[in-house]
Amino acid sequence: MREVIQKLHTYAGLLTFVNLVVFGLVGLAATLSPKPREPIPIVRTVPYDAGPNLTDRQMAEQVCTLLNLSLATPIQSAVIQHDAANHLVLDFWHANGRHRITVLEAEHTLRIEVMPNSFWSYLGTLHATTAAFHSGDWRMQLWADYNEFAMWCLIAMLISGVALWLLAETRQRWAPWSLALGCGIFGALCWWVW
């Protein structure tokens, strides 16, 4: 019995090792992160000629393809907006940051504001992306499914790890004290927050 649990525990850990590292790095980065500030966008313009009689959604899809923003697909309704001058504004949020695009039809131009994410922020988005998330980009969907699997593996490793400890032939004398200390700190912090 113990041998089967040991194998499951080890294989789950080895198979999802990178996800575990991502979870750890994201947690460390979150603790060390500075107070969020409004990002300064990088602005550029590109020529753009919208076809005749396109709906806002069709234009959004065209712009999304033109700028290779597949990670921002499928395009949600909230992406499609209008500014005070009634220009079409497309606000794409994705794992690598944000693209805010104003379609200047009369000037045949797209005004693009790019607010890129830091690498840590990118990893933060990835660590939170699971199977409930439906992406139009097959790479992100594959990651989401794999990350979901990693999440369940982590739960399985927690349970099997405790079982392995309890079923061990020779118990480590100080191990219960580590658990007690962890539970004590957790309990005290929970009591304080409630």
Add this chain to the structure above:
Amino acid sequence: MYKKVRDVHLHAALLCLPFLLMFAVSGLQMAHRRWFPTQTQVTSATVQLPSGLPGAREAARLLALRGELSAIATSGGTTSFRIARPGTSHQVEYNSSTGVAMVTTTNSGFTGTLNRLHQLQGTWHNFTLLNIWSGVLGFVSFGILLVGLTGLYMGFRNRRDRWIGLVLVIAGSGLALILIVWMRS
């Protein structure tokens, strides 16, 4: 060497276990919200404070509500602000001429509290408890890395399953790393 690494793996995992369970449960809750419906309760109360208080900080102190003070705004003699801690948020509208403070409290229950703790960032909050939680979660994150690395070492020290382990690491990590780098580029 193996014994020392195994001890580090065991102690780090047991020390972090309650926090890892919290991460696991809240992660599952955020990933599958339908399985864990949040029970948000909203209540309102009116509190009489002295009139003419100079700002939100003074009003917050007199209300004796625990949490981080944020979202301070003043408009036409009314000062609004929020006092929040994981799971509980108080939105306050203080009228400086009458001294009446309307306090709307939103309690998001057990799952909501876990959710907020999971998403806690930084040690720059004006509520010490949040900074302590964030610092502890940083240590737990370091613990996750330590448990992962020591587990990897032990996985490869096991001669019988070394090849299976190698295949699993290459398959899993290879796929994950390719996707991470590819989507970033």
